[in-house]
Amino acid sequence: MPIEHAIIIGGGITGIAAALVLTKYNRMTCSIYEIKLEPATIGGAINLTPNALRYLDHLGVLPRLMHLGCRVKYIEIASLRTGQQLGTMDFDNVEKFKHGALRVMRHDLLSAMLATLGESGVQVQYGKKVESVVEDDVGIIARFEDGMTVEGDILLGCDGIHSAVRTKFIQPERTPEYTGVANAYGLLNATDLRDTIPINSTTLFFGRLGSLLPANSRLYFSAVMGTQDVGSREGWTVKSMEQDALKEDLSRRFSGSTLPMMDEILRRISAIALYPVYRLSENGIWSSGRMLLLGDAAHAMPAQGESVGLALEDVVLLSRILEQDQDVPVQKLFQHYDTLRRTRINAAVEEANFGFETIKDRGWAATVLMEWLTWIVLAWRASRKEKEFEFDVRDIELGL
Template sequence: MAINEAIIIGGGIAGVAAAIALTKFNHFKVAVFEIRPEPATIGGAINLTPNALRYLEHLGVKPKLQLRGCEVNCIQVLSHRTGQPLGTVDFANIEPHALRVMRFDLLQAMLETLRELDVQVQYSKRLIAIEEDVERITATFEGGMIAKGELLLGCDGIHSVTRTKFIQPARKPEYTGVANAYSFLNIEDDVCDMLPIDTTSLYSGRHGSLLLSYADPAHRRLYVSAVMATADVGSREGWTVKRREQDALKADLVRRFGHPSLPFFETILQKLEAITLYPVYKLSESGVWSSGKMILVGDAAHAMPPQGESVGLALEDVILLSRILEHHQIKSIGDMFNCYDTMRRPRIDAAVKEANFGFETIKDRGWLGNIIMDWLTWFFLAWRQKRKSEEFSFDVRHNAIVFN
């Protein structure tokens, strides 16, 4: 059974990566459709792990990022209570090291690579219907546009229309009770001198966690990200907090993170001009990833609270699926999807469990619980160091793929 054409729903990181891989390595004709009117601009500075960078090199994207991000040798984890180090997430002994880069810059680099393959994302396309027959799958969009292919990839994120309307409607996103308040600051010498960070520092405290990281090669753009328990405000998308509400949010951030261990925090906070609040959702740990000629990829299949590795996992999804399409002697699409599920699910299940556990520790806790958590964090980071190195060295391209 030959497969030559694919419909991709979603023009974000997972969808564009899928389009690059299927065009470049599988020689597919692909059509990419995005519901937004333009590339998404919401999103902070993401940490690209060594795995993610290897996959981006494979796709031809990495060279476009080298001058846009900040190389990260390690993430220093500190106690907000004492200011003392609790441990590190170390990338120093792994090639390549991690890279902190703006999400928008990553997407733009990927779109540039896709255009070089003569493929364009089609924007303002809302999926309303999917029909299948023995040989083809047909997607219909608002306004009457129709796309046909032999395979459809749902890469449309945690609030995926592909999943919620056509694959598993009962599997809805769940609000975690946690939101990310983030902003950027172009720092001057006086601020730079007071920052006790190498490239990335994470402060763990009673009322959430605070990440401070440079996001450019010159260490002049500071990413400030506070992850904290927040009541559900009824919005599933991130938004820039209105000016009249900025003062209240800043006061809450001072209450949570103002402390002698961070004497510079209020100075930084007052210099921030725009803070974006992004609610964090997740999906249940088990779910259906495929149906008929449709398969979910990235957050549409397994969205989890962000733990710095979600982009790498989405890219891994894409690379593995591309490899299976390349090597599998396809008897049926269902047979191929079952193979993908068998190979992929154990690694994803482990990542989801770890991410969910980590986010539970972010929620507000008492003073005694905070002391205990400091000790547990120190122990956990030390215990996980060797395993993390193995995970960052993992490359899905090197998995034995042998099909009969």
């Protein structure tokens, strides 16, 4: 039977992207349900790689987004200890990648995606908590906590790392684990600090007690550092509210001769948000029957600036597979998606986990060693990154 109606659980970036691509290219009806009461995202700015921009162009979102972000030609990697540049990550090869990179606020990205989706007449239903699902040979029914039910042909779990679809219906034992690292971020107008901030666009300062990522003019400030787990979401919220203690900790970690303006930056930031970085175990189960997990619900990993691009790849690849022979059982289509996707995701998870292990607090000798190794690793990864930025799931042979 043809797949005509997708139930999408999760109204964040992955869920909206799934609805955009399935509505536009598969001519499917999509119903989106979000547990939050209104549109919301977790996190500050995000660096959209060339891959992500190509897919956003494919979805019709990019024209709305370009004026909201800041173009990023490259990210400098520097030593916080010495101020010396250790290498760069280059995005500025538009001829090869078709796009550069763009830094945007997460809420701007979500707003642009929602506005684009609204043009097709699809709206997210908020305040909807999925309670149970029942499926048979012809479809699937989702029931929500308020008693509402909806029938569809497939159900997509796009509800993030704390996915209810995964923990209730697909793999309950696969729960998020804390990485030992938290991200503190803030935003301020730094126009009058331009001459005293030693960066041109974006610089990642690599130090003993974490990594600091400032970006110039309208300064986006992100500090990633080893932090003890406080045990609950409520506990993390309380810790975020302890602004004086948080700023004091950031000053201890990152102030010094390399960044003499650090204390001034911290003084000017009115609020710093703190959130823990979680991940999922590798090689989890992504599908069951007519249900499929996408994005962080399937493969949440420590952020390396490419998570949005990977989520967009997920939905675009799924769209291509669902365009195939409609006589193929849904379960086989989902298994084929898994086969095509697993190797690339496993490689991304391995790289992300390695990157976050190097962020944790370390001694002086280990820091110096990591500085020496960084330029070697960056040089070794340069050609690999170029291939990754060129990669496009629209070009792969499906073989179905």
